[in-house]
Amino acid sequence: MSDGRAAQVYSGESLLFLTDEQLRQGIEAMFFAYRGFTADPDRILGEMAYGRAHHRAVHFINRAPGTTVNNLLAILGVTKQSLNRVLRTLISDGLVESRIGTSDKRERHLFLTETGLQLEQQLSDAQRARMRAAFRDAGPEAVAGFKQVLEAMMDADMRRAYVKLRDGV
Amino acid sequence: MSDGRAAQVYSGESLLFLTDEQLRQGIEAMFFAYRGFTADPDRILGEMAYGRAHHRAVHFINRAPGTTVNNLLAILGVTKQSLNRVLRTLISDGLVESRIGTSDKRERHLFLTETGLQLEQQLSDAQRARMRAAFRDAGPEAVAGFKQVLEAMMDADMRRAYVKLRDGV
DNA sequence: CTTGGAATGTCAACAAGGCTGACGTATGCT
DNA sequence: AGCATACGTCAGCCTTGTTGACATTCCAAG
Numbered sequence: 149m150s151d152g153r154a155a156q157v158y159s160g161e162s163l164l165f166l167t168d169e170q171l172r173q174g175i176e177a178m179f180f181a182y183r184g185f186t187a188d189p190d191r192i193l194g195e196m197a198y199g200r201a202h203h204r205a206v207h208f209i210n211r212a213p214g215t216t217v218n219n220l221l222a223i224l225g226v227t228k229q230s231l232n233r234v235l236r237t238l239i240s241d242g243l244v245e246s247r248i249g250t251s252d253k254r255e256r257h258l259f260l261t262e263t264g265l266q267l268e269q270q271l272s273d274a275q276r277a278r279m280r281a282a283f284r285d286a287g288p289e290a291v292a293g294f295k296q297v298l299e300a301m302m303d304a305d306m307r308r309a310y311v312k313l314r315d316g317v
Numbered sequence: 318m319s320d321g322r323a324a325q326v327y328s329g330e331s332l333l334f335l336t337d338e339q340l341r342q343g344i345e346a347m348f349f350a351y352r353g354f355t356a357d358p359d360r361i362l363g364e365m366a367y368g369r370a371h372h373r374a375v376h377f378i379n380r381a382p383g384t385t386v387n388n389l390l391a392i393l394g395v396t397k398q399s400l401n402r403v404l405r406t407l408i409s410d411g412l413v414e415s416r417i418g419t420s421d422k423r424e425r426h427l428f429l430t431e432t433g434l435q436l437e438q439q440l441s442d443a444q445r446a447r448m449r450a451a452f453r454d455a456g457p458e459a460v461a462g463f464k465q466v467l468e469a470m471m472d473a474d475m476r477r478a479y480v481k482l483r484d485g486v
Numbered sequence: 487c488t489t490g491g492a493a494t495g496t497c498a499a500c501a502a503g504g505c506t507g508a509c510g511t512a513t514g515c516t
Numbered sequence: 517a518g519c520a521t522a523c524g525t526c527a528g529c530c531t532t533g534t535t536g537a538c539a540t541t542c543c544a545a546g
Contacts, residue, residue, distance in 0.1 A: 176479055176482060236496085295343065300452075385523095
């Protein structure tokens with residue numbers, strides 16, 4: 149179960165950072181930080197008729213314009229029905245454009261409209277501002293560690309998606 | 318709005334870690350990592366009739382046994398109606414005990430029962446296992462940076478709550 | 487060339503878990 | 517005595533996840 153102490157005993161190095169206490173701290177840090185992470189966009193979204201799901205969709209469509217619904221599904225990790233509801237409102241509100249695929253007409257390729265781009269900017273500006281403040285406070289080495297731990301925490305599938313986006317498709 | 322480039326220009330130091338590109342990476346890392354973070358407990362909870370909300374309640378009651386409802390409310394950042402729904406099921410299922418306060422009889426002090434402790438163990442074992450693997454992969458310095466950035470990302474209230482829990486009430 | 491299966495996307499209905507608002511009860515404090 | 521506080525509850529709403537059923541399109545095997 150909890151091998152923090154065991155690891156400590158069996159190793160010459162200081163593995164104090166792997167104690168259950170340290171792990172619990174990490175868990176609670178993730179919990180509280182994620183709240184801060186989503187707080188600013190949530191506030192903006194609350195004023196419109198949108199939610200966090202809309203934010204995610206808009207974010208990733210902006211990141212990979214022309215992506216298909218299936219693609220987006222895999223990245224967001226929700227069912228197509230769930231995503232579809234969100235996309236439907238975004239499309240009918242004129243934030244997202246859905247173009248039928250040219251080679252495969254079953255596919256829909258998604259793009260942000262001018263209005264969609266504006267919302268994306270507004271949301272990501274807010275979120276980046278907080279991230280920037282945190283990065284600046286913590287410094288470049290801390291940021292490197294931050295990313296390293298987060299990457300190690302992802303499921304393998306998500307790590308692939310993350311790296312792919314990071315390094316440019 | 319996005320002052321990453323501006324900061325770069327105005328400073329002698331390398332502030333490349335504050336570019337919009339780096340910030341976006343941080344944002345996506347948070348998104349994907351949080352999914353991994355909750356994945357294991359979610360799987361366990363899915364098999365019972367419980368959800369993430371129950372996990373959070375159980376976690377913090379375990380962390381601060383005897384805490385009051387109001388206290389828990391502040392930490393979880395939800396409404397009492399929302400929390401109450403969760404607590405009601407946990408109490409009636411015999412995982413949580415609610416004792417009327419001795420000094421102030423309006424308060425209810427919350428404790429985990431034996432069964433409640435078992436569930437908490439099961440959930441936190443799963444979550445710690447992933448955190449431990451990530452910490453081990455990344456190493457102690459990365460972990461320090463990880464915590465530093467997360468702490469800087471919290472709202473002030475949450476940072477207070479986090480530090481209080483971390484340093485022992 | 488046809489046809490059946492796989493892939494893609496849409497519609498409908500339901501559940502969890504947020505939220506607000508209103509109210510009741512018990513207790514504490516001035 | 518009367519107001520404030522802590523808690524519980526009912527009702528009703530919204531977002532966002534789920535499953536099931538279904539239409540369209542593509543492709544490959546016969």
